Amino acid sequence: MLKLRFFTLGWVAKRCPDVIKRIVSEGHELASHGLAHQRATTMPRSQFIQDVTESKNILEDISGKPIIGYRAPSFSVNDSNTWVYEELKTLGFLYSSSTYPIEHDLYGVPEWPRFKYERPEGLVEIPIPTIRKNGTNIGIGGGGYFRLYPYFLSRKRITQYLESEPHPYNFYFHPWEIDPAQPRIDGTSLRSKFRHYINLSRMEGKIVKLLKDYKWQTMCHTYGITTKEE
Numbered sequence: 001m002l003k004l005r006f007f008t009l010g011w012v013a014k015r016c017p018d019v020i021k022r023i024v025s026e027g028h029e030l031a032s033h034g035l036a037h038q039r040a041t042t043m044p045r046s047q048f049i050q051d052v053t054e055s056k057n058i059l060e061d062i063s064g065k066p067i068i069g070y071r072a073p074s075f076s077v078n079d080s081n082t083w084v085y086e087e088l089k090t091l092g093f094l095y096s097s098s099t100y101p102i103e104h105d106l107y108g109v110p111e112w113p114r115f116k117y118e119r120p121e122g123l124v125e126i127p128i129p130t131i132r133k134n135g136t137n138i139g140i141g142g143g144g145y146f147r148l149y150p151y152f153l154s155r156k157r158i159t160q161y162l163e164s165e166p167h168p169y170n171f172y173f174h175p176w177e178i179d180p181a182q183p184r185i186d187g188t189s190l191r192s193k194f195r196h197y198i199n200l201s202r203m204e205g206k207i208v209k210l211l212k213d214y215k216w217q218t219m220c221h222t223y224g225i226t227t228k229e230e
């Protein structure tokens with residue numbers, strides 16, 4: 001059976017504990033995506049600690065499992081807040097997957113590493129995958145880009161990555177991306193609306209194809225991350 005990794009919000013876990021229990025009982029991996037999707041770059045350090053601690057506690061209480069992985073909302077770790085890694089280490093996290101080495105107006109540090117590496121703070125960082133084209137990193141990790149581009153193009157790029165890089169590939173999407181019936185929010189910019197609502201109805205079909213076209217495993221399994229107990 002297909003096993004996945006769920007980076008989950010504490011906010012969601014609190015409201016839907018049964019979903020968390022199901023994730024774990026079906027053998028998927030559970031990790032933290034913070035408390036309420038607030039970007040790490042917008043929080044003072046003390047608030048970040050509170051946010052991640054609370055989310056970790058909620059997830060551990062409901063699942064009964066240690067939470068060792070973290071993904072910053074909107075890949076919000078950059079040169080301005082590398083202290084995030086010190087705090088994650090202190091809180092007992094073994095890895096983070098919080099960076100996207102691309103040029104983007106909301107996130108991304110193009111010059112940061114493209115592949116899994118050991119942070120000086122003592123935990124592993126697993127960046128979102130990219131391919132190199134004309135000296136630039138192109139994001140191929142999922143989410144909005146995957147929703148926007150036709151499936152054949154994403155597939156071509158993922159295959160190119162797998163054939164040219166001696167590193168595993170990882171893919172992400174948010175649950176709302178497969179929910180075309182979600183409420184439409186007024187008062188946001190046209191750009192935000194475009195980014196958020198484009199191709200929602202096509203996303204699920206694309207993901208089904210993606211799951212069939214490649215072999216998948218959980219993040220810890222793929223990247224060889226194990227807890228002390230294992």
Ligand SMILES: [Zn+2]
Pocket residue numbers: 033037073074174
């Ligand atoms: Zn998110």
